Amino acid sequence: MKSWLTLFLIVFSLFISFGQSCLPNGITFSTQADIDAFANDYPDCEEILGNVSIDLANSADPISSFAGIQGITTINGNLNIINLNGGLGGLKTDLTGLENLTKIGGNFVVSMSFNNNFESFHGLQGLTSIGGQLQLIDSVIDDFSGLENLKSVGSLDIGMCFLNNFQGLASLDSIHG
Numbered sequence: 001m002k003s004w005l006t007l008f009l010i011v012f013s014l015f016i017s018f019g020q021s022c023l024p025n026g027i028t029f030s031t032q033a034d035i036d037a038f039a040n041d042y043p044d045c046e047e048i049l050g051n052v053s054i055d056l057a058n059s060a061d062p063i064s065s066f067a068g069i070q071g072i073t074t075i076n077g078n079l080n081i082i083n084l085n086g087g088l089g090g091l092k093t094d095l096t097g098l099e100n101l102t103k104i105g106g107n108f109v110v111s112m113s114f115n116n117n118f119e120s121f122h123g124l125q126g127l128t129s130i131g132g133q134l135q136l137i138d139s140v141i142d143d144f145s146g147l148e149n150l151k152s153v154g155s156l157d158i159g160m161c162f163l164n165n166f167q168g169l170a171s172l173d174s175i176h177g
Contacts, residue, residue, distance in 0.1 A: 026050025031061040035068040051077035066097025078106035095123030107132035112139040121146030144168030
């Protein structure tokens with residue numbers, strides 16, 4: 001009986017030592033305070049099961065750092081970065097702080113509402129796969145710099161953008177759609 005209890009405790013402690021999955025219903029970040037609170041509210045969360053939205057449509061609180069969500073390695077749902085027009089306040093020009101994100105299971109939608117402050121995808125150097133669509137809408141951006149390690153996407157959709165070239169997508173092996 002003691003051996004079963006010992007085995008159970010070892011397995012349980014190993015389970016606890018690894019990052020946890022969380023938020024099956026997803027999460028929306030609407031302010032810098034929301035992003036900052038994430039690390040305290042979900043300290044062991046590395047894999048978000050639902051969708052993640054960064055949407056500053058109704059916020060005057062500019063994003064200056066993604067450090068509070070830097071522990072996220074996987075988003076099984078969609079990642080939507082939208083309505084940052086004015087929300088960046090000229091402070092945040094890229095996605096630095098998201099370097100640990102390696103996989104998005106659903107769509108990755110970026111709609112900057114023609115925000116001229118957003119310059120690149122830097123900060124997403126760890127991203128290797130997007131299961132759904134990589135969708136770039138209403139954006140002014142030179143290229144895809146920062147996505148140099150992206151190997152596979154479900155499909156690619158670019159609409160209503162000022163885009164100079166596709167630099168940054170050289171490692172893209174497959175577009176499934």
